[in-house]
Every structure is written in structure tokens, then in C-alpha cells.
Amino acid sequence: MNIILFGPPGAGKGTQADNMVKNLNLHKISTGDLLREEIKNNTDLGNKIKSKIDQGLLVSDDIINDLIDKILFNKKYYNRLIFDGYPRNLNQAKSFDLLLTQYNQKLSCVINLDVDKISIIKRILGRLVCSKCGLTFNKYFNPPQKEKYNCNLKYLKARTDDNKKTIEDRFSTYTKKTLPLLDYYADQKILHKIDGTRQINQIFDEIRSILASLET
Numbered sequence: 680m681n682i683i684l685f686g687p688p689g690a691g692k693g694t695q696a697d698n699m700v701k702n703l704n705l706h707k708i709s710t711g712d713l714l715r716e717e718i719k720n721n722t723d724l725g726n727k728i729k730s731k732i733d734q735g736l737l738v739s740d741d742i743i744n745d746l747i748d749k750i751l752f753n754k755k756y757y758n759r760l761i762f763d764g765y766p767r768n769l770n771q772a773k774s775f776d777l778l779l780t781q782y783n784q785k786l787s788c789v790i791n792l793d794v795d796k797i798s799i800i801k802r803i804l805g806r807l808v809c810s811k812c813g814l815t816f817n818k819y820f821n822p823p824q825k826e827k828y829n830c831n832l833k834y835l836k837a838r839t840d841d842n843k844k845t846i847e848d849r850f851s852t853y854t855k856k857t858l859p860l861l862d863y864y865a866d867q868k869i870l871h872k873i874d875g876t877r878q879i880n881q882i883f884d885e886i887r888s889i890l891a892s893l894e895t
């Protein structure tokens with residue numbers, strides 16, 4: 680099955696996608712992570728992407744659609760994908776539908792993690808990402824404990840877009856461009872809403888039961 684994890688910045692999409700990869704036989708596709716990888720290569724394209732990300736704006740649809748085309752083309756991922764942070768506007772959602780048809784795949788469900796703005800600001804300002812292993816933690820809600828984290832604490836960093844100003848801009852972009860997609864997927868009858876303000880494990884349990892209900 681192919682799944683979209685949907686929600687505002689800091690809703691916990693990446694955290695839940697990582698849990699799903701660990702516990703279910705699925706692959707995570709985070710367009711944000713793929714774009715940050717491109718930035719690391721220090722290319723002209725990477726610099727353009729960085730400028731958009733740091734302003735809290737969306738990267739162009741052409742760049743994103745190209746990334747997704749390559750993923751869907753890859754037989755290794757066939758019908759076992761979790762999309763974290765994609766699609767983000769109506770144009771991307773429509774392109775996605777066309778690509779899925781082209782590669783003979785289907786979207787099983789869209790899971791919306793519903794979290795209020797005050798909570799997501801606190802989550803984002805507390806987020807720590809390991810520059811070595813890529814794991815994500817949180818100063819307030821999910822501190823890096825020895826049994827979960829093996830790297831040196833010096834590798835834990837905040838993302839460059841995790842500052843107060845960019846969070847406001849990201850949230851505004853989300854409200855204007857991405858949130859309207861909920862109606863698009865509700866119309867297709869594949870939208871599931873989850874209260875994303877609960878504990879990470881409780882949310883994961885609910886995701887599991889939604890996926891189990893789709894298999895029966």
C-alpha cells in the first residue's frame with residue numbers, strides 16, 4: 680500500500696514515518712529530506728532549494744515532480760511507500776495521481792495528523808536532528824536517551840528552518856497551499872484524521888489500526 684502522512688510543519692510526520700519503516704515493511708519518502716540532501720551537494724540547484732526552504736516557501740513543482748517520478752519508477756519501492764510531506768499543493772496532488780496511474784500503483788490512504796499551532800511551534804523549537812545518523816529527537820518531548828541514540832550528542836543540531844520567523848512562514852504556506860488538499864482527499868474517501876497532539880506511541884497505534892482496517 681502507498682500512504683500519505685499529512686499535517687502541518689512539526690506535526691510528527693517524519694517521526695511516525697520512521698516508526699512505520701521500523702515496524703512495517705514500508706519505505707519512507709520525505710521530500711524535505713531529499714531536498715536537504717541536494718543542499719548538502721552545494722550545487723546551484725541546492726542553493727536555490729535552500730533559499731526557498733529558509734523562507735518557508737515551497738520548492739518548485741517541477742523539481743518535486745521529478746523526484747517523485749524517479750521514486751515511483753523504482754520497482755524496489757513498488758506499492759510500499761509512505762509519502763511524508765508530499766504532495767503540498769493541488770498541482771502536485773494532480774501530478775501524483777497521473778504518475779500513480781502511469782506506474783500502475785494506487786494511493787491507499789491519507790493520514791492527517793491534526794496538531795494545533797501552539798504545540799507545533801514548541802515541537803519545532805525543541806527539535807534536534809542528528810547530522811550523523813539522521814534520527815530526530817526533541818528537547819522537551821523526546822530527549823535522546825542512551826538506549827535510542829548511539830552517536831555523540833555534539834551531532835544533534837536544529838534545522839536552519841527551525842527558527843521562529845521561518846516557522847510562521849512555513850505555517851502560513853501550509854495553511855494557504857497545503858491544507859486545501861484535505862478536501863481533495865476527503866472527496867476521494869481516503870482521508871483519515873488522527874489527533875496528533877497525543878503521545879508518539881498512541882498515535883502510532885492508531886496508524887497501525889487504520890492500516891489494518893484497510894487490509895481486511
Ligand code: AP5
Pocket residue numbers: 686687688689690691692693694695709710711712714731732733735736737738739743763764765766767771802803805806807815816817818820821849875876877878879882
Ligand atoms: P519538511 O522537511 O517536510 O518540513 P515540514 O513539512 O515543515 O515538516 P517537519 O519536518 O518540520 O515536521 P514533521 O511533521 O516531520 O515533524 P517531526 O516528526 O520532525 O519540509 C521542509 C521544507 O522543504 C518545506 O518548508 C519546503 O520549503 C520544502 N518542501 C518539502 N516538501 C516539499 C514539497 N512536496 N513541495 C515543495 N516544497 C517542499 O516532529 C517534530 C518534532 O516534534 C520532533 O522534535 C519530534 O521529536 C517531536 N514530536 C513528534 N511527534 C510528537 C508527539 N506526538 N508529541 C510530542 N513531540 C512530538
Ligand code: MG
Pocket residue numbers: 692693694709711763764
Ligand atoms: Mg519532517
